[in-house]
Amino acid sequence: MINLLDMTLPELEAWMAQLGEPPFRAVQVWQWLWQKMARDFSAMSNVSKVCRQRLADNAHILWPEVAAVEQSRDGTTKFLLRLADGKQVETVLIPSDSRDGVRRWTQCLSSQVGCAMACTFCSTGHMGFERNMSMGEILGQILVARTHLGDARPDHPLLRNLVFMGMGEPLLNLKEVLRALQCLNSDKGLNFSPRRITVSTCGIEKGLEELGASGLAYLAVSLHAPTQELRARIMPRAAAWPLERMLAALRNYPLKTRERITFEYLLLANVNDGPEHARELARLVSEVKGKLNLIVYNPAEGAPYAAPTQERVLAFEQILWKRHVTAILRKSKGQDIRAACGQLKASRALGLGADGQAG
Ligand code: SF4
Incomplete structure (x- = not known):
C-alpha cells in the first residue's frame, strides 16, 4: 500500500x-x-x-510512531520514532528564546537510519548504517513535532527552523533529502523558506554541488578539526575528502545574498581545543564566506572524549576573536537527556534509563 x-x-x-x-x-x-x-x-x-x-x-497515511519521548530541564525534547519496518530514528526539538514571550523551536531531523560515516565522537556513527529514510519518513518527523507542540496552524508559527543534523549524513541520501526540501518549500505544503532550513554535512564531495544548485537550504559543514591529520583521526571517513580540497569547493559554493556557510566545531578536551588549533581554525574559516559555531562536547556513555574546561573554551574563543573570526559558542542543550544524535537510540538498545545508567 x-x-x-x-x-x-x-x-x-x-x-x-x-x-x-x-x-x-x-x-x-x-x-x-x-x-x-x-x-x-x-x-x-x-x-x-x-x-x-x-x-x-x-x-x-503513515506517520512515524512515537516510541519514546524525553524532555530535558531546559525544554529540549527528544523523540525516538519507530518507522514502518520497526527501525528507529531520533528527532529533537530545541527551544529558542523569544522576544515576544512565545517560545519558538528548532527541530533537528534525521535523514538515515544509522550512519556510515563513523565519526568517532558520534553515537550514531558507532551504530553503523542501516538504511536511507524516505521523503515521507523525513517529513513525518515534522508532523510528529508539530502535533507535540500543538502547532496546528498551516503557517506553524511555533516551529521556526529545521536542521538536518540528526542521525545520518544527508548528502548520502541526497535524492530523498532533495525531495523533502522541495516539499518543504511548497507554499501548498509545509512552506518553509530555504533560509529556515540548514542541511549539515560532514563533507561529502558528491552531492554538495547539487545541493548548492538547488538553493533549497542553507549549508552547515562539520569541521571539528583544523588540519587534515587531526580530521582523519576524529572523522576518518569524512577526511577521505582532503580538507584543503573541501575548503576550495566551499569557496565556490553558491550562496544567496547575506547567506553564509556555517562551520560547526565540536570542542573535545585536549584533542582539538588547544591554542594552535584555534589559530589554524581562524585561518581556514576566514578563507570562506562563513560563520563559526563552537559546540562544547556533551559526553555520551562510554565515549572516548571529554568536555573541555571552561578556561580552555574561553581561551579558544579569544584567539578567534583576536583574529576577527566571529565564533558563537552554542550551549549544548538537553545534556540531561543525552540529546546528541544517536544517544537515545543507543541507550534504549543498551537498556539504559533516562539518567544514562543501566536499569
Ligand atoms: S556526526 Fe553525522 S556524519 Fe558523523 S557519524 Fe554522526 S551522524 Fe554520521
Whole structure:
C-alpha cells in the first residue's frame, strides 16, 4: 500500500489522475496531509466521499510512531520514532528564546537510519548504517513535532527552523533529502523558506554541488578539526575528502545574498581545543564566506572524549576573536537527556534509563 506522505505534489497529482481525480483535488489532499496534518481520509471534509473511498482503497497515511519521548530541564525534547519496518530514528526539538514571550523551536531531523560515516565522537556513527529514510519518513518527523507542540496552524508559527543534523549524513541520501526540501518549500505544503532550513554535512564531495544548485537550504559543514591529520583521526571517513580540497569547493559554493556557510566545531578536551588549533581554525574559516559555531562536547556513555574546561573554551574563543573570526559558542542543550544524535537510540538498545545508567 502506498504511503501518501512519500509523494511530492506532482507525483500525487499524477497518481490521483490515474484514479480519475482532477489536479485541484490532489492539491486539496496535499494541504490536508501537510498543513492540516490529517491522519485519516475521513477528516478531509472538502474532498468528496467517493474520492476519499478511492484513496482509502489504494493508499494510507503513515506517520512515524512515537516510541519514546524525553524532555530535558531546559525544554529540549527528544523523540525516538519507530518507522514502518520497526527501525528507529531520533528527532529533537530545541527551544529558542523569544522576544515576544512565545517560545519558538528548532527541530533537528534525521535523514538515515544509522550512519556510515563513523565519526568517532558520534553515537550514531558507532551504530553503523542501516538504511536511507524516505521523503515521507523525513517529513513525518515534522508532523510528529508539530502535533507535540500543538502547532496546528498551516503557517506553524511555533516551529521556526529545521536542521538536518540528526542521525545520518544527508548528502548520502541526497535524492530523498532533495525531495523533502522541495516539499518543504511548497507554499501548498509545509512552506518553509530555504533560509529556515540548514542541511549539515560532514563533507561529502558528491552531492554538495547539487545541493548548492538547488538553493533549497542553507549549508552547515562539520569541521571539528583544523588540519587534515587531526580530521582523519576524529572523522576518518569524512577526511577521505582532503580538507584543503573541501575548503576550495566551499569557496565556490553558491550562496544567496547575506547567506553564509556555517562551520560547526565540536570542542573535545585536549584533542582539538588547544591554542594552535584555534589559530589554524581562524585561518581556514576566514578563507570562506562563513560563520563559526563552537559546540562544547556533551559526553555520551562510554565515549572516548571529554568536555573541555571552561578556561580552555574561553581561551579558544579569544584567539578567534583576536583574529576577527566571529565564533558563537552554542550551549549544548538537553545534556540531561543525552540529546546528541544517536544517544537515545543507543541507550534504549543498551537498556539504559533516562539518567544514562543501566536499569
Ligand atoms: S556526526 Fe553525522 S556524519 Fe558523523 S557519524 Fe554522526 S551522524 Fe554520521
